[in-house]
Amino acid sequence: MKFWRRKLKWVLNMPTRSSRREFTQIISDLESGGDVIDDDPIRSSSPKTTREWVVIFKEELQAEEKQDIARPNQCILSYSNSRLDWVIRLKEELNRTPPWEEDKPWLSRCIFKVPENLRELEPMSYEPNTVSIGPYHRGNTRVKDMEQHKWRFLRQVLKRTKHDVELYLLAMSKLEQQTRQCYTETVIAMDSREFIEMMLLDACFVLEILRTTSCSSVKGRFRRYGYSKGDPIFNSPRLLPSIKNDMLKLENQLPLFVLRELFKITSSPDETGSVTQLALHFFNSPVFRPSNHGPYSIKNMERKGLHLLHVFRNSILPLGTPPDEPGNKELQSQFKPMIHSVTQLKNSGIKVRKKESDVFMDIHYKNGLLKIPPLLINSSTESIFLNLMAFEQCYPFCRNYVTSYANFMDRLINSTQDVEYLHLKGIIHHRLGSEEDVALLFNRLCRQIVFDVNDCYLSQVTSDVTKYLERSWPKYRTTLNHEYFRHPWAFVSFFAAAFLILLTFLQTLYAILGYHIPHS
Known part of the structure; x- marks a missing residue:
C-alpha cells in the first residue's frame, strides 16, 4: 500500500493530462484489490478497505485541484491590485502636470542657460569674464570686483537726475514677474528684494555704458554724464572691450523691456534716441558692423527685441531675409549640402571673390562667381558666434541664420590653404596667431550644433553651386588640375x-x- 500511496502523491503533484490518466489507471488497479491497512500514523485509527482509500484519495485530489485554481486567482488579484495602484499614481501625476497654455511662463523665456553639450566644449565662451548681467552669474567670484562700479553708476544716475531711488525700485517691482518669466526656474530661488535689486543695478550699469560710450569725446562724457577723465571703466583700454564681449553672452542678459523702462525714467528732456540705437552704436566695430538695413528696422528691433544679444543678431542679418516669426520657416526641400572646400571650388572653375558689403552674412552666387563679404576675426569672434548660435538653438521662434553662415564657412574652410586663399582675396582678415588657428576656429563652431538643412538662408546659393559642379566640364577640369x-x-x-x-x-x-x- 505504501507503493500506491507514494505513486498517488507523486501523481497529485503533477497536474497535467498525463498524470490524470495515470491516476485513473491507479484507481482501477486499487479497486480490483482487497482490504488494506492504512500505514499513515496520523490516520491509522482503523483499517480501511481499498474502496474507502479510493474515496479518500479522490477527495484529496479534488482539494488539490481547488488549491491549484485558487493560486492563479490570487496572483491575478495581487497583480490587479498593483496595476490599479500604478494607474492611480499615473493619473495623479497627470493631474499635477499643468496643461500647455499660451500664457505660460516657458513661452516667454528668451534668456537661456546654455545646454551642457555645448558648454562642455567651450565653457569660458559662455561665462562672463568682467561683469555679470542678470541672475545666472550673480555672485560669481570672478566678476565680483565690478559690483562696486554698479553701485557707483546708480549713485551717479541719482545725482544727475535728482530722483529718489524709490522711484526706480517701484518701476522695477512692477516688472518683476514678467522679468522672471524670461529666465529658467533657477531664478525662483532669489527672493523678491534681491531680484529687484539685481534688475536695478544691472540695468543702470548697462544704460550708463551705452550712454557714455555714445559720446565721441572725453569732454562730452564728463560734461553730460559727470564722469571724470580718469574713470576706471571708461578710460580703460582693457575693460570696455571685455564688457562689450560679456554683454553679448546668452546667459548674461536682461530683458529689453527692463532697459527701456529705466531708460525712459532716467532720460533727460534733450536726450534723443533709444536703447536699440545706443546698443548698435556700442557694438559697432571693425569685426561686426550692425546696421538697420536688414529685415529689421530700428523701430522693429526696439519693439520686438528680446535683449541686447537678440538686437545685435537682428542687426547683422542680410537684406532680403525674412524676419523671425512663429511659423515663418519656409522649408527648402531641394537643399543640397555643400561638401567642397575653397580649394576644390577653385579647381572646379568657380571663382571666389570679395563682395563689397558691410553685412558679412550677405553671400551671393551667380554664373560660377561666389561673392563673400569680408570678415575680420579676432579673439572675441568665436565667443560671439557661439552665443548667437546657442540662442538660435534654444529659442523656438528663431531661424538659424548665424548657424547657417557658420556651417557654410565650416564647409568652405578645411585647411590653411583655404584660409590663405580667402585672405589673398580680401575676404578673411584675422588677428589670430596663424591661418591654422582660423581654420580650427570655423571647424570648432558647429560641434554639437543641431543644424536643420531645411531651414537655411543659403540653400539657394548651395544648390546653384552644386548644380554647377555636377556639369561635365567642371569634372574634367578638376581631373586636369589634379593630374x-x-x-x-x-x-x-x-x-x-x-x-x-x-x-x-x-x-x-x-x-x-x-x-x-x-x-x-
Whole structure:
C-alpha cells in the first residue's frame, strides 16, 4: 500500500493530462484489490478497505485541484491590485502636470542657460569674464570686483537726475514677474528684494555704458554724464572691450523691456534716441558692423527685441531675409549640402571673390562667381558666434541664420590653404596667431550644433553651386588640375607634349599633301 500511496502523491503533484490518466489507471488497479491497512500514523485509527482509500484519495485530489485554481486567482488579484495602484499614481501625476497654455511662463523665456553639450566644449565662451548681467552669474567670484562700479553708476544716475531711488525700485517691482518669466526656474530661488535689486543695478550699469560710450569725446562724457577723465571703466583700454564681449553672452542678459523702462525714467528732456540705437552704436566695430538695413528696422528691433544679444543678431542679418516669426520657416526641400572646400571650388572653375558689403552674412552666387563679404576675426569672434548660435538653438521662434553662415564657412574652410586663399582675396582678415588657428576656429563652431538643412538662408546659393559642379566640364577640369597641373613642371610637360603631338600631326599632314599634290 505504501507503493500506491507514494505513486498517488507523486501523481497529485503533477497536474497535467498525463498524470490524470495515470491516476485513473491507479484507481482501477486499487479497486480490483482487497482490504488494506492504512500505514499513515496520523490516520491509522482503523483499517480501511481499498474502496474507502479510493474515496479518500479522490477527495484529496479534488482539494488539490481547488488549491491549484485558487493560486492563479490570487496572483491575478495581487497583480490587479498593483496595476490599479500604478494607474492611480499615473493619473495623479497627470493631474499635477499643468496643461500647455499660451500664457505660460516657458513661452516667454528668451534668456537661456546654455545646454551642457555645448558648454562642455567651450565653457569660458559662455561665462562672463568682467561683469555679470542678470541672475545666472550673480555672485560669481570672478566678476565680483565690478559690483562696486554698479553701485557707483546708480549713485551717479541719482545725482544727475535728482530722483529718489524709490522711484526706480517701484518701476522695477512692477516688472518683476514678467522679468522672471524670461529666465529658467533657477531664478525662483532669489527672493523678491534681491531680484529687484539685481534688475536695478544691472540695468543702470548697462544704460550708463551705452550712454557714455555714445559720446565721441572725453569732454562730452564728463560734461553730460559727470564722469571724470580718469574713470576706471571708461578710460580703460582693457575693460570696455571685455564688457562689450560679456554683454553679448546668452546667459548674461536682461530683458529689453527692463532697459527701456529705466531708460525712459532716467532720460533727460534733450536726450534723443533709444536703447536699440545706443546698443548698435556700442557694438559697432571693425569685426561686426550692425546696421538697420536688414529685415529689421530700428523701430522693429526696439519693439520686438528680446535683449541686447537678440538686437545685435537682428542687426547683422542680410537684406532680403525674412524676419523671425512663429511659423515663418519656409522649408527648402531641394537643399543640397555643400561638401567642397575653397580649394576644390577653385579647381572646379568657380571663382571666389570679395563682395563689397558691410553685412558679412550677405553671400551671393551667380554664373560660377561666389561673392563673400569680408570678415575680420579676432579673439572675441568665436565667443560671439557661439552665443548667437546657442540662442538660435534654444529659442523656438528663431531661424538659424548665424548657424547657417557658420556651417557654410565650416564647409568652405578645411585647411590653411583655404584660409590663405580667402585672405589673398580680401575676404578673411584675422588677428589670430596663424591661418591654422582660423581654420580650427570655423571647424570648432558647429560641434554639437543641431543644424536643420531645411531651414537655411543659403540653400539657394548651395544648390546653384552644386548644380554647377555636377556639369561635365567642371569634372574634367578638376581631373586636369589634379593630374596634370598640380605644379609648374607638370604644366610645362603637358604643353610640351601637346606641342610635339601638334608638330607630328603637321609633319604627317604635309607628307600626305606632298604625295597627292606634286610640286610644279
